[in-house]
Amino acid sequence: MKLTSEQVKQTVNQLGAQVLPDEHPAMPQLNSMFGEHTFFVDEMGLKVLEPTASVGADRQSGEVVSLADWGDSDLTRLMAHEPEPTGVIVVFEHVRH
Numbered sequence: 001m002k003l004t005s006e007q008v009k010q011t012v013n014q015l016g017a018q019v020l021p022d023e024h025p026a027m028p029q030l031n032s033m034f035g036e037h038t039f040f041v042d043e044m045g046l047k048v049l050e051p052t053a054s055v056g057a058d059r060q061s062g063e064v065v066s067l068a069d070w071g072d073s074d075l076t077r078l079m080a081h082e083p084e085p086t087g088v089i090v091v092f093e094h095v096r097h
Helices: 005-015 026-034
Strands: 045-051 062-068 078-092
Touching: 005 062, 005 078, 045 078
Parallel strands: none
Antiparallel strands: 045 062, 062 078
């Protein structure tokens, strides 16, 4: 799931994870391995959001899915695994302009 800048802010606030910017050197490899997503990293590894059923007319939500775990204590090497839903749901509040 590719997120808007507002959805990225809300996800970072709710998860405490860091977003990987589109210019990050790893993005071409991540996109080829996992498809077009907004990628996040936290102390456990690499995550994306997958859409979930709508929780209301003004809200969208996504479930956090783990794609890779850190392979070293310095958090510099990721080890990919089968996508694992975490059960964590991020709810996006509708932002009115």
